[in-house]
Amino acid sequence: MAALLSARNITKVYEDTVALQDVTLDVEQGMTGLLGANGAGKSTLMTLFLGIIQATSGDFQVFGEDGGDPIQAHRLIGYSPEYECLPPNVSAAEFTTHMARVSGLPRTEARSRATDVLRHVGLDEERYRPMGTYSTGMKQRAKLAQAIVHDPQLVLLDEPTAGLDPAGRQEMLELIAQTSSEFGISMLISSHLMGDIERTCERIIVLEAGGVVEQGDVSGYTTDTETLALEFDEGIEAVAAALTNKGIAVTTEGRALLIEEASQDDLDTIRDVIVETGALLHRLAPRTQTLSDIFRRPAS
Secondary structure: OOOOEEEEEEEEEEOOEEEEEEEEEEEOOOEEEEEOOOOOOHHHHHHHHOOOOOOOEEEEEEOOEEOOOHHHHHHHEEEEOOOOOOOOOOEHHHHHHHHHHHOOOOHHHHHHHHHHHHHHOOOOOOOOOEHHHOOHHHHHHHHHHHHHOOOOOEEEEEOOOOOOOHHHHHHHHHHHHHHHHHHOOEEEEEEOOHHHHHHHOOEEEEEEOOEEEEEEEHHHOOOEEEEEEEEEEEOHHHHHHHHHHOOOOOEEEOOEEEEEOOOHHHHHHHHHHHHHHOOEEEEEEEEEOOHHHHHOOOOO
C-alpha cells in the first residue's frame, strides 16, 4: 500500500538553524503519531507537507505526487495548527462554513457540512457563539471541525491536546479516534506526550533535534512483560498488605499492584487473598511495556 506522505532525505535550514536534518519517513493510512519534544521539527515537517514552506534539500511526495503543491495538499489534507488560529469575533458556524467554501464546497453544501461536523465535535449548541468566548477544549474541537469539514483523506493535527487537563485530553483523544473511524480519515498526530500517542496511534515516528530516531508500529514497542498487574476497583490496600505478609513482594502503581515473575503458587495465594479480603478485582494481566519505558532507558 502506497504511503500517503513520503519524505526522502529532507533537510530544512532557516539561516543558521537546522530544523530538519536528512529526514526519511512514510506516513501510511490509519493513525500515526509524530512524537518529539518542542523544537524537534514536528511543525516544520507538517507545514512542509502542506506546501506552506519548501525544503532546502531532499524529496517528498503527497499521495504519490511530487510535493510542494499547496492546492493539491489543501484539497486532500486537513490541518489543525498548534497556534491560536481562530478569529475571536467570528462564530464557529461562520468560520467552519468559510473553510468549507475555501476548499471548494458550494455555499449550501458548505453550510450543511459545517453544521454536521460541529455537531460531531460537540459544538452544536455553541456553534453561533463567537469563538473568542470558547474554553480551550472548545477551541480545540473547533479546530478539528474546520480541519475535517471538506472531507479530506488525511488530517494533520499539531498538538491537539495542548492546554487541556487530563480529562480534557482523554475526551479529545477519544473524539479524534472516533472521527478517524466514522469518517474514514487517516490522522497524523503531533505531540510531545507519549501517552497521547500510545493511546490513539497504530504507528509512531519519533523526531529528535530535527532527525528521525525511531519509526514503526506502536505494538512493536509496547509488549507484555513478565510483571503481573492486578488492577482493583476497591480493596487494593488490603490485598497489598496481605500479600506482603505472605512474603510476596508487591509494588503499587495507581490502582494496580505489580508482582514480578509470579509463580503458580503465588497465583494461588493471590486468588485466596482477593477472596478473603473481599477486594474488587477489575483486571489481571501481564503488564504492558509502555513507550515511556522504552524511550527513557539510557542508551546502551
